[in-house]
Amino acid sequence: MKVSAVIAAAGLSSRMRDFKPLVQVGGEAIVARIVRSMRDAGVGEIVVVGGYRGDELERALRDRDVRVVLNHSYTDTQMLHSLKIGIASLREPCDRLFLTPGDIPLMRAETLRAMMAQEGQAVRPVHDGKTGHPLLLDAALIPALLDFRGAGGLNGALRELAVAAVDLPVDDYGCTLDADTQEDLLKIRRQYSVERSGDGFWPKLHIQIGRGGCLFGPEDAQFLEMIGQTGSIQRACACVHISYTRGWTRLRDMERELGLRLTERSVGGAEGGGTMLTADGRALLAAYRGFVGELLTASRAAFERSFGALNGRLKDGEAGTT
Numbered sequence: 001m002k003v004s005a006v007i008a009a010a011g012l013s014s015r016m017r018d019f020k021p022l023v024q025v026g027g028e029a030i031v032a033r034i035v036r037s038m039r040d041a042g043v044g045e046i047v048v049v050g051g052y053r054g055d056e057l058e059r060a061l062r063d064r065d066v067r068v069v070l071n072h073s074y075t076d077t078q079m080l081h082s083l084k085i086g087i088a089s090l091r092e093p094c095d096r097l098f099l100t101p102g103d104i105p106l107m108r109a110e111t112l113r114a115m116m117a118q119e120g121q122a123v124r125p126v127h128d129g130k131t132g133h134p135l136l137l138d139a140a141l142i143p144a145l146l147d148f149r150g151a152g153g154l155n156g157a158l159r160e161l162a163v164a165a166v167d168l169p170v171d172d173y174g175c176t177l178d179a180d181t182q183e184d185l186l187k188i189r190r191q192y193s194v195e196r197s198g199d200g201f202w203p204k205l206h207i208q209i210g211r212g213g214c215l216f217g218p219e220d221a222q223f224l225e226m227i228g229q230t231g232s233i234q235r236a237c238a239c240v241h242i243s244y245t246r247g248w249t250r251l252r253d254m255e256r257e258l259g260l261r262l263t264e265r266s267v268g269g270a271e272g273g274g275t276m277l278t279a280d281g282r283a284l285l286a287a288y289r290g291f292v293g294e295l296l297t298a299s300r301a302a303f304e305r306s307f308g309a310l311n312g313r314l315k316d317g318e319a320g321t322t
Contacts, residue, residue, distance in 0.1 A: 003116055004094040005043045005134070006086030007034055009102030010051025010074040012226070014240045017219055019053055020179050021102045022060055024202060026192050030105040030179060031057070035064050038098065041112035045092045048102065049082040051075075052225075067091075075229050075239050080153045084146055097142065099154065100134030106174025106191060107133065120166035122158060125175045131167070132175030200311030203303045207292050214257030216288065223247065224277060224285050227263060231274035260284060 009031050013020040021031035028036070031048060038046055046066040050057040051074025058068045069089045071082045083099050090097075096116070100107075107125075115123045115136045123136040135154065137145070141161060148157040158165065174195070179185045189202070208217035219240070226236035237247035255262050262281035266274060277285070 001096065001116070002092070002094045003043050003096045003098065003136075004045040004090055004092065005038050005047070005098035005100070006083055006090075007031065007038075007046065007048045007100055007102045008079045008082040008086065009057060010049050010054070010071040010082045011079070012052050012075070012222065012239055014222065015181050016179065016185070017182065019056065020185075021050075021057055023179065023185065025105045025185075025188060026196065027200075027202070029060055031102045032061065032064060033105040034100065034102060034107065035061065035066055037107050037109045037112060039065075040109035041116070043098060043112070044094065045090060047086040047089055049086040051082065075226065075235070078153055080148075080157065083154065087142060087146060094139050097137045097139055098134045099137060101178065103179040104133045104175065104177065105179065106172075106177055106188060106195070108172045108174060111170045111172040111175055114170060115168055118166060118168050122163050122165040123168055124165045125170045125172060126167045127170055127173055127176050130176045132170075132172070133178070134175075135165070200314045201307045203299060205296065205299060207295060209288065209291070211259070212257040214254055216254065216258070216284075218292075220250070220254060221285060221288050223250070224262065224281060227275055228277045228282070228285070231276055233263070233275050258284070 009021040016023070022029045024030075025033060035046055035048070048057065048061060048066050048068045049071055050068050051071040054068065054070045061068055067089070069085055071077065071085050074082070079101060087097070087099075098112070098115075111125050112134070115125060115134075118136075121138045121141060124134075125132045141163065144161050145157055148160060150156050150160050152159065173191060174188075177184065177188050177191060179188055206217065208215045210216065223236060223240050223242075226239040227233060230236050230239065233247055233251065234244050237244050240247075242250075251263065260280040261278050262284065263275050264278050266276065
């Protein structure tokens, strides 16, 4: 039996306030952990669907023997659209197909193998009464799933196709833990420590720059990126889950304090007008992203120099309390 997988990792991670596919858990990026669990379970072809910061995702997975395809309309579509893009891009025939969001880092390979041994058109893991991820589908459902145009996402598609998922009880709390928020991530890291009983220290960097009375950080960078992507302040606010009033006020405050005009509005025309980033806005965003990238790269070596020995003792169980 051939089993493939599609991992949806195109979203903005706006509630996380970080790019969650590449957030580290146990020294490994979340999406890389999912890929490794899939490989350990014997899954063949794996496609990861990116969108927001897709170039970073591609670089991070370059040596993982997966293909990354992009959902270019990630600001306007839901996860099912990304899954469809991934499914349509599969190059090899398969008998069954795993579908999962890219923020479930602790799913176990044993859970995936148990699902693969379970009969049913659709199989999903359940821990302590709570449904988890991934979903395993019979490949015969793929054409109808790709044709689905209704509401309700993947669950809506299964209802329309009259597919009743088989709930498989598993001893895997991790399959129910998704990393939507910082609180979720803390819960995941605690569970990782419980399961491994040797999790070490991990770095958390929140990088801001300032001028005058303004601090420019990751939330501001994402807001500017969405203005550039959507051509609309209102749509950018919706993408990052803030009110239009708050977004407009924040933009005016940044422009005043930073001394830069970050956006410009075009009126009328064939496209109906909109708001785009100015050259200064694009330059600020590029400078900030480049600065953050260099700091993160340098910080990994610095962190290892500072905490490597202590982390080694923790993982080997040599450190203790008195």
